[in-house]
Amino acid sequence: MGSETAKSKNTTNMWTHLKRHHPETHATALKERDGNSTASRQPTVAEMFDAQWKWPNSDNRSKKIDVAIMEMIATDNQPFTVAADVGFKRLMAMLEPRYSLKSEKYYRTVVFEDVHSKVEKKIKELITLDNAGPHLSFTTDCWSGETESLMSLTCHFIDKEWKRQQIVLNVKAMHGSHTGEYISDVFLGLLKYWDIDVERVVLVLRDSGANMIKAMRLAEVPDLSCTAHTLQLVVNDGINSQRAVADIAAKLKSLATHFNHSVLAKQRLREIQKELDLPQHRIIQSVPTRWNSTLHMLESMLEQRRALTVYAGEHGKISVLTADQWTLVDNLIATLSPLEQVTLEMSRSDSTISCVIPCITVLKMLLEAEGPKTRGIGTLRDTMLKSLKGRFDKAETTRCLVLATILDPRYKGHALATATVTSAKDWIKEEHHNLIEAEKHRAASEGQAEDPKKRRVEEGEEEEVEEVAGPSDMLEKMYASLLAQGGPTPGEADEEDDLLFSHQLDLYLREPLIDRQRGQPLEWWKQNSVRLPHLAKLARKFLSSPPSSVPSERVFSEDGRADVVANDAGDRVTPAVVAYRDTEQIVGIAAKQGRVRNAANTVVKVKQVLGRSFDDPETQAHKAQTKCQVVNKEEKPYYEITTGEHPEYVAPEDAAKLIFHKMKETAQSALGSDVTEAVITVPFEFAHAQKRALREAAEAAGFHVLRLIHEPAAALLAYNIGQDCSSGRSHVLVYKLGGTSLSVTVLQVSGGIFRVLNTHTDHSIGGESFTQALAQYLATEFKRTFKHDVSSNARAMLKLMNGADMAKHSLSSLGSANCFVDSLHDGIDFECNVSRLDATCLISGPD
Structure with missing residues (x-):
């Protein structure tokens, strides 16, 4: 075709x-x-060769991938060692075989410095007056870990496109005592580093610590306590005010401890949950530092009420609540749930201080209301209401809170008292005048208000001036004079501006509110900024501040650092103590504190006998010290447990297995996922048999042990010592003050390789030695006060050891600690205050 x-x-x-x-x-x-x-x-010859050759490091294509890898590490909080991982190497070889992966050090130094400088430059551009405006808000928080203390500073502002911006400016290491003066100097130093004038600071959100409050006062910047922290104090006041509620909380916490510390109890509960067709959720333990964990514990217990009742009937060991107490739990949940909703709302990234007063007002209304869900907890609700009013009594006299509320189109004056609205109008007019004056001052400082001709004359330039003005010049001068006579005076101009502003304010307040949940305040102001220009500037200023310091606190949980997670009691240290009670085993602080009544069946210092024979001198020394009987079975040490009719014999490896299992549960609870791999540190003097016993105990608990690392080397890794040195040689002394011993090790560091030169361990010095010295001091004070010597009473001394141990931990961060022991001797309660100076003198000895 x-x-x-x-x-x-x-x-x-x-x-x-x-x-x-x-x-x-x-x-x-x-x-x-x-x-x-x-x-x-078909590719050309040149293209074929190019596909096979590796790019040189100077190639722009290679540099772009360098930067991309660095940005991935920073964005995903990955360690620099990811560049050396086998899987990552394979991925890069498949994606771009011509690219040569660099060393970890190269990314950490060369590439990092380049990317960091560019990011820093970009941040400085973002917080300029042109983009961020003249007003910035900040949140700050301090965090202390095992090896260092940090202070974070996060900047908040509304940019010229009416988008809320949040930028982490710094996470700075802190040294020395964290006094108000020191924190103030650090804060002002960070502002200076970023070229931020103190006058631009609208508000600083911080915690309620006395040192933080003092620091902001010394820095002379507006500050406010974190609302979320204050609400936690309100809840704590309420729970502690009513004995019935406090008893329920304590009883449920004991229940949670039972299941969290006993593997067997957890397994039995899971079987009962299956039989009753209940959700197989674990029992949640409350944590003192997070009030909403108490609410979650109550909800968890109420959900598993039937399972707990069946468990108590079949296995005993626990005491469940009565029907009336369960009713109180249900009512408590109804009271505390709204507070959690408020806390979560204030912790959102788009939340602002405009929600503080409305939220507090609504909470007051909820606590004042009565109904079926308020019965039996009247004291708690009254105390919470009183605490809420007391802790937020100055909310409606705090200018930043009031103005933020009235400038939020979701609330305006509806959430404020009539008198407060009247004051707010006066404050907002003052802020408008201050804003106008500040703009004039900036314009003058930038030279915008200066006559260019006058400036040139002052600078010495010759200015041509005609001695006789021409006709056209004379005519223009006459017009200028005539028109000037009819213009407003400066005073009249200010009066007109005030009238215009008052009109805008009245118009804004008369308009209807936008929806509280779906409405977007910043989007509303963006659309109305031309219509209400004066108010829009103030809205951009006062709506920039968040209601809590959560943005700065999040930094410490997202910074990619290795952290010591807290256990179910909120502590970062779990004692390696195992207590045996009938058919259950308890691990950690509960086991340690229970030694007073169960010393004969409580295993301590198990690491001392792991992998050793019964005749080993270390085993014999341990046998002489421990109150749990150690016997010889097949030339190996075993603990004799006498909780039932017949004694049971437990190998040290089995006790260590329970400790590892507890660590596994703690990690899984903190991370929210299964934990199967572990790197374990061991004392340098551990022999092969001891290392093997430790590894087997960890594997029996469900860990896949990746590696055993000597404790001195682990300390160098934790402090990042010696990893940057590609050449040269240095010597480092590492000491480890443990619970029962002091180890000192000298290492040689060369090119990132550690070599132990010498080590020594003294088993007569340790944290327990300090506890014993403090306990002896308390016994002496008891004898001086009550004329009774309890130093030979084993039960009384164990009580004092527990009290002294708690006081010792408190003295690590406080100047004094109060030690209270219930019924120490003959029903006598003992209370003694110990200062850090006293403790230091006791530990130092007579010299």
Whole structure:
């Protein structure tokens, strides 16, 4: 078709036909033809060689990938060692074989410095007056870990596009005592580093610590306590005010401890949950530092009420609540749930201080209301209401809170008292005047208000001035004089501006509110900034502050650092103590504190006998010290447990297994996922048999042990010592003050390689030695006060040891600690205050 002779039949005619009669089909066919020809084109010789050769480091393509890898590490909080991981190397080799992966040090130094400087430059651009405006808000928080203390500073502002911005400026290491003066100097130093004038600071959100409050006062910046922290204090006041509620909380916490510390109890509860067709959720333990964990514990217990009742009937060991107490739990949940909703709302990234007063007002209304869910907890609700009013009594006299509320189109004056609205109008007019004056001052300082001709004359430049003005110049001067006479004076201009501002304010307040949940305040102001320009500037200022310091606290949980997670009691240290009670085993602080009544069945210092024979001197020393009987079975030490009719014999490895299992549960609870791999530190003097016993105990608990690391080397890794040195040699002394011993090790560090030169361990010095010295001091004070010597009473001394241990931990951060022991001797309660100076003198000895 299209030709009648074979000679005329060719593709050229077909292309011509398509072009003339089917232009669209012709264009599509051309694209397909060109694409296929390009894809089928054979590479040139140069391209073939280029595909095989590695790019040099100076190649721009290689530099771009360097930066991309660095940005991935920073964005995902990955360690620099990811560049050396086998899987990452394989991925990069497949994606771009011409790229040469660099060393961890290269990314950490060369590439990091370049990217960091660019990011820093970008941040400084973002917080300039042109983009961020003249007003900035900040949140700050301090955090102390095992090896260092940090202070974070996060900047908040509304940019010129009416978008809320949040930028972490610094996470700075702190040294020395964290006094108000020191924190103030650090804070002001950070502002200076980022070229931020103190006058730009609208508000600083911080915690309620006395040192933080003092620091902000010394820095002379507006500050406010974190609302979320204050609400936690309100809840704590309420729970502690009513004995019935406090007893329920304590009882449920004891229940949670039972299940969290006993593997067998957890397994039995899980079977009961299956039989009753209940959710197989674990029992949640409350944590003192997070009030909502108490609410979650109550909800968890109420959900598993039937399972707990069945468990108590079949296995005993626990005491469940009565029907009336369960009713109180249900009512408590109804009271505390709204507070959690408020806390979560204030912790959102888009939340602002405008929600503080409305939220507090609503909470007051809820606590004042009565109904079926308020019965039995009246004292708690009254105390919470009183505490809420007391702790937020100055909310409606705090200018930043009031103005933020009235400038939020979701609330305006509806959440404020009438008198407060009147004051707010006066404050907002003052702020408007201050804003105008500040703008004039900035304009003058930038030279915008200066006459260019006058400046040139002052700078010494010659100015040509005609001695006789021409007719046109004279005419213009007359017009200028005439028009100036009819213009407003400065005072009249200010009066007109005040009238215009008052009109805008009245118009704004009369307009309807936007929806509280779906409405977007910043979007509303963006749309109305032209119509209400004066108010829009103030809204941008006062709506920039968040209601809590949560943004700065999040930094410490997202900074990619290795952290010591807290256990179910909120502590970062879990004692390696195992207590045996009938058919259950308890691990940790509960076992340690229970030694007073169960010393004969409580295993301590198990690491001392792991992998050793019964005749080993270390085993014999341990046997003489521990109150749990150690016996010889097949030339190995075993603990004799006498909780039932017949004694049971427990190998040290089995006790260690329970400790590892507790660590596994703690890690899984903190991370919210299964934990199967572990790196374990061991004392340098551990022999092969001891290391093998430790590894086997960990593997029996469900860990896959990746590696055993000597404790001195682990300390160097934790402090990042010696890893940056590619050349040169240095010597480091590492000491470990443990619970029962003091180890000192000297290492040689060369090119990131550690070599132990010498080590020594003294088993007569340790944290327990300090506890014993403090306990002896308390016994002496008890004898001096009550004329009774309890130093030979084992039960009384164990009580004092527990009290002294708690006081010792408190004295690590406080100047004094109060030690209270219930019924120490003959029903006598003992209370004694110990200062840090006293403790230091006791530990130092007579010299």
